[in-house]
Amino acid sequence: xxxxxxxxxxxxxxxxxxxxxxxxxxxxxxxxxxxxxxxxxxxxxxxxxxxxxxxxxxxxxxxxxxxxxxxxxxxxxxxxxxxxxxxxxxxxxxxxxxxxxxxxxxxxxxxxxxxxxxxxxxxxxxxxxxxxxxxx
Numbered sequence: 001x002x003x004x005x006x007x008x009x010x011x012x013x014x015x016x017x018x019x020x021x022x023x024x025x026x027x028x029x030x031x032x033x034x035x036x037x038x039x040x041x042x043x044x045x046x047x048x049x050x051x052x053x054x055x056x057x058x059x060x061x062x063x064x065x066x067x068x069x070x071x072x073x074x075x076x077x078x079x080x081x082x083x084x085x086x087x088x089x090x091x092x093x094x095x096x097x098x099x100x101x102x103x104x105x106x107x108x109x110x111x112x113x114x115x116x117x118x119x120x121x122x123x124x125x126x127x128x129x130x131x132x133x134x135x136x
Contacts, residue, residue, distance in 0.1 A: 050075040062101035089113040
C-alpha cells in the first residue's frame with residue numbers, strides 16, 4: 001500500500017495588452033494561495049483504498065496524519081480484509097516529517113504494519129509519484 005498527496009493550485013494568470021513591438025506581460029492573479037487544496041491518497045495494486053481532501057488552510061502534522069491512518073485502517077479492514085487476515089499490510093510512504101514522527105511510527109507499530117524504507121530524497125526516486133502519475 002502506498003501513500004501520496006497532491007496539492008492542487010489553480011494557477012490562473014492574467015495577460016496584459018501591449019504594443020506590437022513589446023512583449024506582453026504576464027501577471028499572477030492575487031490570492032492564489034486561497035485556492036490550494038491538498039488531496040491525500042492511499043492505494044495498492046487493486047486501486048485507491050482511501051482519499052481525503054484537507055480543509056483549506058490545513059497542513060498535515062503528525063496528529064492529523066495519525067488520524068488519517070486510523071481512518072485508513074478502517075477502510076483497509078472493510079475493503080481489503082485479505083490483507084488483515086494474512087501477514088498484514090506492507091506500507092510505503094515518503095520521509096516527510098509527519099510520516100517519520102515518533103507518534104506515527106508508534107501508530108504503525110500498533111497496527112502491526114510493516115513499513116518499507118524510503119530512498120533518500122532525489123528527483124529521480126519518487127516511487128509514489130511515479131505510480132500515481134505514470135500516465136502523465
